[in-house]
Amino acid sequence: MREYDLIAEWYASERVDQTGVPEATTLALSIPRGSVVLDVGCGNGIPITRALLSGGHRVVGLDSSGAMLANFRRNCPEAFAVRGMIQSCPFADCVFDAVVAWGVMFHLNSEDAIRAIANVSRIVKRGAPFLFTSGDVESFDGKEGKMNGVTFRYFSHSVNSYRRILGDHGFTLADVHADTGHNTYYLAKKAEPRS
Ligand SMILES: C[S@@+](CC[C@H](N)C(=O)[O-])C[C@H]1O[C@@H](n2cnc3c(N)ncnc32)[C@H](O)[C@@H]1O
Numbered sequence: 001m002r003e004y005d006l007i008a009e010w011y012a013s014e015r016v017d018q019t020g021v022p023e024a025t026t027l028a029l030s031i032p033r034g035s036v037v038l039d040v041g042c043g044n045g046i047p048i049t050r051a052l053l054s055g056g057h058r059v060v061g062l063d064s065s066g067a068m069l070a071n072f073r074r075n076c077p078e079a080f081a082v083r084g085m086i087q088s089c090p091f092a093d094c095v096f097d098a099v100v101a102w103g104v105m106f107h108l109n110s111e112d113a114i115r116a117i118a119n120v121s122r123i124v125k126r127g128a129p130f131l132f133t134s135g136d137v138e139s140f141d142g143k144e145g146k147m148n149g150v151t152f153r154y155f156s157h158s159v160n161s162y163r164r165i166l167g168d169h170g171f172t173l174a175d176v177h178a179d180t181g182h183n184t185y186y187l188a189k190k191a192e193p194r195s
Contacts, residue, residue: 008067028055041104044071
């Protein structure tokens with residue numbers, strides 16, 4: 001998303017809170033140390049990639065903004081940085097032990113959100129957790145919002161729609177909760193192998 005190129009430095013100065021860190025840390029603790037975790041829309045890596053690295057994991061950051069990724073490489077030199085979009089996901093099948101997507105899904109329209117979930121389903125191993133934030137009501141008119149004078153569009157499915165779409169792609173929705181900043185967290189789990 002090119003809009004983030006325009007606000008990368010401003011975003012770095014604003015995103016100094018720890019929002020999302022408790023959820024990312026809980027996920028990090030739920031998988032074995034050394035797991036391979038994809039941070040979708042990793043931004044500059046602070047604070048979510050940092051929390052995953054602190055959990056002892058190997059992290060790949062995927063982001064569509066070159067400017068955000070330049071800061072990511074500086075902040076998290078031990079992580080891998082990949083430029084790309086989750087809708088056209090450049091990874092092989094079944095390679096990640098977990099996926100986190102903080103603050104990304106609400107930028108995707110309905111079709112792209114479904115494509116993103118389908119891609120995450122393809123690239124995770126069975127049993128892997130997938131944590132993402134979004135809204136919790138069906139909203140596809142592309143509501144506008146501004147960050148530092150730049151216009152962004154926001155979309156969301158409802159909780160029931162996310163549950164259905166996740167289910168269609170082999171995930172079970174295990175938890176939904178909101179934080180004080182009105183982010184809704186979805187924690188889904190890819191089906192385990194049949195025994
Ligand atoms: C609100 S920021 C969140 C950054 C970081 N996760 C955090 O916790 O601060 C959204 C990030 O997602 C990236 N992004 C937006 N759409 C994307 C897409 N379709 N695929 C990959 N990254 C995307 C943006 O470039 C931006 O860095």
